[in-house]
Amino acid sequence: MRPDNTARIIAAAQRRRELTRAKALQALRELDRTGVPITFQSVATAAHVSRSWLYAQPDIRTEIQRLRQATRSAPAAPIPASQRTSEKSALARLDIALKRNRELAEENQRLRRQLARALGEHRRSPHSRNSDDSPPTPAKPHRSSVTIGPC
Known part of the structure; x- marks a missing residue:
């Protein structure tokens, strides 16, 4: 009789799933950081996963749709989500x-x-007008600005 390897197969599948999710999330963050338009195809290509797999992941699908909508509504070059106001x-x-x-x-x-x-x-001030009947003093050059100090 053959030994039961199901536990190892299940563990390997879980590790592969976690690695694939991590690659997809990393690709999504990198595309957003660089300002590349976010689409299912661009994320799938960058993460080396299938588009159908991306659609099957509810949280990743929601994030791609959110970022895709945000970059579509932007009038100019897309701004990464981390830099948006x-x-x-x-x-x-x-x-x-x-x-x-x-x-x-x-x-x-x-x-x-x-x-x-x-x-x-x-x-x-008395210097600004001539109150006595003496001849006017020669005009001094007029300063066009006055510097006023703090009160």
Whole structure:
């Protein structure tokens, strides 16, 4: 009577299945990372597996369909999923930009008030006008800008 080898055959089949899944997932990640359009054919070719096998794996099939749809809807060159902006990230960046915009508007208003005060003080200073009847002093070259320090 022959020895029972079913346990070894089952173990070998499980190892082969795990290796094949790992190859398919690695190929899928590599194609996505490089920006290659994701299709069942491209994954099958890169992983050296059949397309029918890919269709039979629900999780891999779902991921291929998700990535394929994402790259189809992209207007330009496909962006790898790991580099795509999530909605949460985009909203956070928009919030930061709006906050920075408010800060710059407030700083702009503060600088305008500071400049108005400096120009008012310059007009009121005795050097800016001639109050006595002496002949006007020769005009100094006019400086077109005034540097204002912090308040």
